[in-house]
Amino acid sequence: MEDPVKRAESRNPNGPETDLELSRILDWIHRHTRESSPGKEIAPDTSLLEGGIFDSLHIVELSLFLEDDFGISLPPDGMGVKDLETPAHVAAMVRRLRASQPG
Amino acid sequence: MRLSSLIKRIEDAGIRTFSGKTGNEAKIRRLRKLGVKIGEGCVIHATVFSTEPYLVEIGDRVGIAGGTQFLTHDGAAWLLRDRYPHIRVFGRITVGSGTYIGQDCLILPGTAIGRNCLIGAGTLVKGTIPDESVVLGNPGRVVMKTEVVAKLLLGNEGRVDEDVLALSPEDRKAFILRRLGTRSEGEDPRA
Numbered sequence: 597m598e599d600p601v602k603r604a605e606s607r608n609p610n611g612p613e614t615d616l617e618l619s620r621i622l623d624w625i626h627r628h629t630r631e632s633s634p635g636k637e638i639a640p641d642t643s644l645l646e647g648g649i650f651d652s653l654h655i656v657e658l659s660l661f662l663e664d665d666f667g668i669s670l671p672p673d674g675m676g677v678k679d680l681e682t683p684a685h686v687a688a689m690v691r692r693l694r695a696s697q698p699g
Numbered sequence: 700m701r702l703s704s705l706i707k708r709i710e711d712a713g714i715r716t717f718s719g720k721t722g723n724e725a726k727i728r729r730l731r732k733l734g735v736k737i738g739e740g741c742v743i744h745a746t747v748f749s750t751e752p753y754l755v756e757i758g759d760r761v762g763i764a765g766g767t768q769f770l771t772h773d774g775a776a777w778l779l780r781d782r783y784p785h786i787r788v789f790g791r792i793t794v795g796s797g798t799y800i801g802q803d804c805l806i807l808p809g810t811a812i813g814r815n816c817l818i819g820a821g822t823l824v825k826g827t828i829p830d831e832s833v834v835l836g837n838p839g840r841v842v843m844k845t846e847v848v849a850k851l852l853l854g855n856e857g858r859v860d861e862d863v864l865a866l867s868p869e870d871r872k873a874f875i876l877r878r879l880g881t882r883s884e885g886e887d888p889r890a
Contacts, residue, residue, distance in 0.1 A: 645850040647854060648854070650851065652819070652833070652835065652842075652843075652847075655842060656836065656842055659843075673832065673841060673844070674833060674842055674843040674844045674847075675842065675843045675844070676844045676846060677844075677847055680847055
């Protein structure tokens with residue numbers, strides 16, 4: 597099976613070194629949706645909120661992963677559709693929060 | 700079993716009472732008599748409203764699943780009873796209109812839940828919850844906005860838009876099994 601991290605890196609127009617967030621997020625999603633969405637390819641622009649890829653518990657687990665792995669605090673009023681629509685949206689949120697939460 | 704206990708169990712079960720009111724309506728009427736402020740269009744299943752029900756205020760169109768408890772006092776005051784024999788600590792609880800509270804939640808004193816929130820099953824809730832929040836976990840935290848859950852529900856394979864509650868239990872079972880792609884023992888009632 598193709599490595600989802602390498603696949604994401606290969607599709608990233610900015611190159612692998614500038615989009616590690618997206619690679620790690622794609623890897624996490626791939627590992628955590630393997631059972632619920634067997635055989636489904638998760639690309640940076642795949643909708644996570646439609647087609648049964650994510651349920652609400654996936655989002656809880658994802659939030660814990662993002663905070664632990666990237667050392668960020670998620671928005672106190674919760675993530676919105678624009679933050680979770682696709683893996684690319686999640687990565688953009690992480691980059692935004694990392695920039696606003698130095699250290 | 701005492702008659703009052705029997706009536707309460709009937710109400711909790713959500714079935715019709717002898718007066719013709721649904722169990723939900725009878726329960727809400729009883730809770731209002733106890734002092735709980737409850738708006739219109741609410742559905743409240745078996746729920747504990749603590750010893751100060753008059754400190755709980757619930758808006759319109761609020762749904763509360765079974766097993767949820769509203770605690771309006773802090774039992775930790777027990778620790779101080781040797782020095783302050785009569786100490787009690789109370790707190791109001793408010794629930795905004797349009798909110799749904801899932802199964803077996805615990806709502807602590809001093810909690811204000813906003814409008815159109817979703818409190819996930821088994822969540823312990825304390826503090827102020829902004830409007831349109833989804834609160835999950837123990838202790839509960841605002842994980843996402845309700846717009847995310849709305850999108851998940853609308854795209855869910857198990858979604859149905861027909862009024863399945865209007866069907867007989869047998870027809871409902873057959874309909875749901877058929878819709879979910881599971882072999883049904885009955886016929887599709889719409890066929």
